[in-house]
Amino acid sequence: MAPKAIPLISPHPPRLSMMGDALREVEESGQFSNAGPQVSAFEAEALEQLFQDEGECHAVANATLGLMLAAREAAGRDWRGERYAMMPAFTFAATAHAAQWAGLTPLFIDSDPADWSACEQAEEAALARYGDRIALVMPYATFGTCIDLDRYRDMADRHGVGVVIDAAASLGALDERGRGFGAGYPFATVFSMHATKSFATAEGGLVYSGDARRIAAIREMGNFGFGAPRLATRSGLNAKLPEILGVMARAKLAQIDAVGKHRSQLLAAYHTALRGFEFQQLSGERPLAQFLSLLLPRDLSERREDIIALLAENGIGAGSYFSPHLGKHPHFAATAQCEAVPVADDIAQRVLSLPLHEGMNTADVPRIASALLDALARTAAPSRVMAQAGMVPDGAGTGTVIVGGGPGGMAVLVAAARAGRIEELVSSGLTIVERGETLGTGLLGEYAITSDSTAETFLTAIAQSPYPEIAAMADMPGTRIIERYKGALGVPLALTPPFLRELGERLGAIAERAGATILRRTEVRSARQLRGGGWSVTLRDPNDMVRDVTAEQILIATGGHQSMASARAERVAGDTLAHLAGERLILSESVIRTGGVVALRDSLASVPAPRIAVVGGSTSALSTVALLLKAQPALPLGAGAIRLIHRRPLRPFYPSAQAARADGFDDFDDADICPVSGFVYRLAGFRLEARELILRMLAIGGREPDPRVAMIDTTQSEIAAREAIESADIVIAALGYRPNGLALHDIEGERIALAADAVGRPRLVNQACEVIDAGGDAVRGVYGIGLAAGFVPEGRLGGEPSFQGKANGLWLWQNDVGAMIVDRLLEDRTRAAA
The missing domain is CATH 3.50.50.60 (FAD/NAD(P)-binding domain)
Structure with a gap:
């Protein structure tokens, strides 16, 4: 008989089937939401049991809404992306999304190598560098640990910044004083009650603060901003927790001490069974670990997916939270600022998450440990x-x-x-x-642009492969990510590493075997x-x-690579870029990489209507322009703010001459058609996202040009090219690669x-x-x-x-x-x- 499966996460919310009386009370009351008796009772009971009746708390429909409300309240106003919310790169996407919804730009910093929360030195360095541009600090109590909140109370006093604690997994945790985590502190601490958390219901969140006035403001914001009956007096949204979830929350509150004790026992068993591994160091009298988190040996970290697959073969669920960290997410790569985060890079590359939940007992831990050690041994190929x-x-x-x-x-x-x-x-x-x-992977994952190859091109590498391990990649998560972009204008390069890494490692393993x-x-x-x-x-x-x-x-x-020396020596309109642009000259490489647009925005922060010259007719030039046009928050670009300066005609690719003519494009002759494929401008033509931009700018097929972009052909007007460069606030050299x-x-x-x-x-x-x-x-x-x-x-x-x-x-x-x-x-x- 096969041993029981142990999933990574096993939700254990209170059983609704055992709550007939409470559910009937909800039905009979006729109040299913809007701060009804069940939710109000839960808030009062949680305040007494978890926070020693000090301050106030407010239940919300989910923790992300709680973070949004708390961030907006702490920031004081909607900064429309002009101020930063500082947070660790190693956290969940909800934190950064909440900051953006509150009108702030996420600023990602590095982690502490011990407890994996925000690094104190990195925080202080960022505060010194950015000053009052940081409006909010959003630390994360990583995976249920109890971080040092005295540090953030002091930080708020010294720097005048708002503070919101993301404590998603920590509801029910006890700090070093034996008090509920967050108790007594004046800033908002936001907890999750999602089914996957230690404090598991179905969905929901709780916002706590030692300052009752802060919770009153957040409560108003979560009720459409109604500061008076049916009258919006402040920013608002609907964040109310339904009564049925209030019933579940009250039942879970009654269980949380037993849950905390059980998880502490499992945690201790893991530390004994896996002595010698690098664990996340949890703080507090009773942290509420969401799962067991450790770091793989560096020489095996690139085989993490293989290790997870081997554990799955033994019925053991495992994962890698949070990998990649937020600085590597395509959306945030284009819309947030990421500092150097070597510790977060290392943690995200090596982290392994193992089961720790109420569906287990301590006897399961040695079995999981044995399976892990076996997976590591099987993965470490002798030649490697x-x-x-x-x-x-x-x-x-x-x-x-x-x-x-x-x-x-x-x-x-x-x-x-x-x-x-x-x-x-x-x-x-x-x-x-x-x-x-x-x-x-190479460096592809570090770029914030889309690929100039289709998803279908990536997938041809595994299609109908004679090697079973390559063909089997069709069912891998990385492959499914690429498949989502079939028919799209390329694949975000930041999403390609899981697929490319898995492909590379499997090819390498076949080669090693030979x-x-x-x-x-x-x-x-x-x-x-x-x-x-x-x-x-x-x-x-x-x-x-x-x-x-x-x-x-x-x-x-x-x-x-791109060469600044070559860019400075490039001659445009009879002069060098070094002379025409001087210190305003940068390489497109610095813009299209992760965080590049944010750095560019910072450099132009004092310019109300910036003018940007992009020099070059390469794919990197078009990718740069496309990235600037879709930046979030949007750059303040007026008509003709971006001037694309090129010396050769910019041509779109077409699959056939007939397709080109049908689209209204006829600027080609026989010499521009590939004799093998029949493609028009097979090599010279732009494809995917760059092609769409060119088609718009050339007004092909009735398309409307983007008014923010002007194209200048130096062979047609050297004077216009020279003026565009000399008057630009930033000149971006996109002149290809050496x-x-x-x-x-x-x-x-x-x-x-x-x-x-x-x-x-x-x-x-x-x-x-x-x-x-x-x-x-x-x-x-x-x-x-x-x-x-x-x-x-x-x-x-x-x-x-x-x-x-x-x-x-x-x-x-x-x-x-x-x-x-x-x-x-x-x-x-x-x-x-x-």
Whole structure:
């Protein structure tokens, strides 16, 4: 007989079926809401039992509404995004949403490494940096702990800021004094009574304050702002708790001491069974842990989804709250400000949540601990452990070294997997070197823009895969996220890491099984040609040890970067951007990354009607403009506030000439049509969100241009371009990317001058994806792929004859280009063997 399943969360609200008398009372009273006798009795009983009858409390329909009301009351007015609400990045989305609904911009700060709540040093640093722009502080009592509220009372006094405590999981917790958490403190503390919490009903929340006047104000706001009968005297909404939920809340209040005792016993059992793990440190005489929270070892954190899946196979539910933290959420990446949060990054990457609820007993804990240890042991592949321990022997040989395990490097494995050729590719030796902890994602998750590849393109990597573990990804959560964007204008890049990471790790596992070596947290410093052919590749491992491995071939997949020096040297309207823009010049990279728009907004805070010049005709230029147009809170952009300055015509992609003409677009000829696919502007044309913006600006098909944007072609009017740059408050250089490349040395140790070293936006590779030197000749045995590599499809791969520039795209990398590189690598080995 299989052991019982232990879910991560098992709601245990009071049983309505046992409350017949109380429910009949509600029916007979005829009052089902509007502060009826059940809700009023609950508020009075909670005040006495939990808060020693000091202050006042108000029951609301849910805790998010409670946070919204408390934030608006504490902020004093609707700041329309002009002031910040400071909160930890490691918290639930409701906190940040509530701040935004209250008219504030969330400001995310780092966490304390011990209890995972807001870091005191980070709070003080932010208060010093932002001053009175911080109107509200919203700490989170993480997962039911009792944080230091004296600190926030002192902070409010010293800085004059409002304070609202998000204590969603802490209703019924006792602080170090043995008093209910929050008791006596003047600011609002907001609790949840959701079914998944320790204080479980069906839904609901409770707002407490030691200041009864504050609760009176919040009570009015939660009743449509009625400060007089049927008369709105302040901001308001409907937040009232229904009477039936009041019945459930009163019943749960009677159980909460037993619930707290039981959870404390489970918590103690976990600490004994999993001695040696890093746990969240809970404070208080009786914290109410929502679940058991610990950190996985860093060398296994990237396998967290595998570990959770292995636990599920043993009937154990597990999760990862809150991963990613709020700074990584697409909405907040575009609308909030995130400080540097290395501790929150680490916690979110490593956190594992295990069951802790009333459906368990202490005898269940050893079973869960055993299952976890078994999952960790099964996940730690020996080759990976050896690599992270720095045990790759100096001088070891391999067939191919792939430098970079991000989307570019993994695209070659995707292409091999689609043809069932991973084992063939690995047969003569394969080593993948990745600077980070995980494969597949690169830096894509750090961007606040949408992809220039469709959701369908992402999903082709797993469709009809001959490898069962890749095909099985169709049912993974990360895949379902991507699927939601089928038919949409791209996928928010911040949402792609779960899918790309899972894909990369599964491809890596298949390669390892075939004999490949994967080196994580390892950097390739350089490579030197060997006299007998091949390369000596110099690595720096996680322990800062430097060692060499020999390789027949190298594949450079290190991505690209924007160069301020190149941007300053760019000539527009007969002059350099350095001269025209001076200190107002920034790179588009800084805008389109997470938090970039907020930083830009801050830099323009004193400008009532900012003017922004975006220089460039690349996808990054269009993505920058699109991001500025949809910023929340909206930037104060008037007519023509954004000037897009370009030197080549901006063209939309069309699937056929007929489709283009049907849409009213005919600015193309035969040279602009791909002879293989029939696509119009297959390579030069903008796609997805950028395409929609271009179609609007060109007024194609009756579309209305956005009045906030003006396009200036420098070949048509240098004077207008110059004026736009000189009069702009900010000039954003969106001039494409340069390849990161790799330092290559010849047999004598002299640096090989590469085409990629040239000024501007040079190519790294030729049409065979071979890295080329400054003279345009291929460097034998070295290939390149990815952002800024510069490959341009031709011949059987298609592409319009008129195209000039670089071709990038996930579809090309994972299909035609990736397959071509696999063929070249295998052909080179065959020739070398012959």
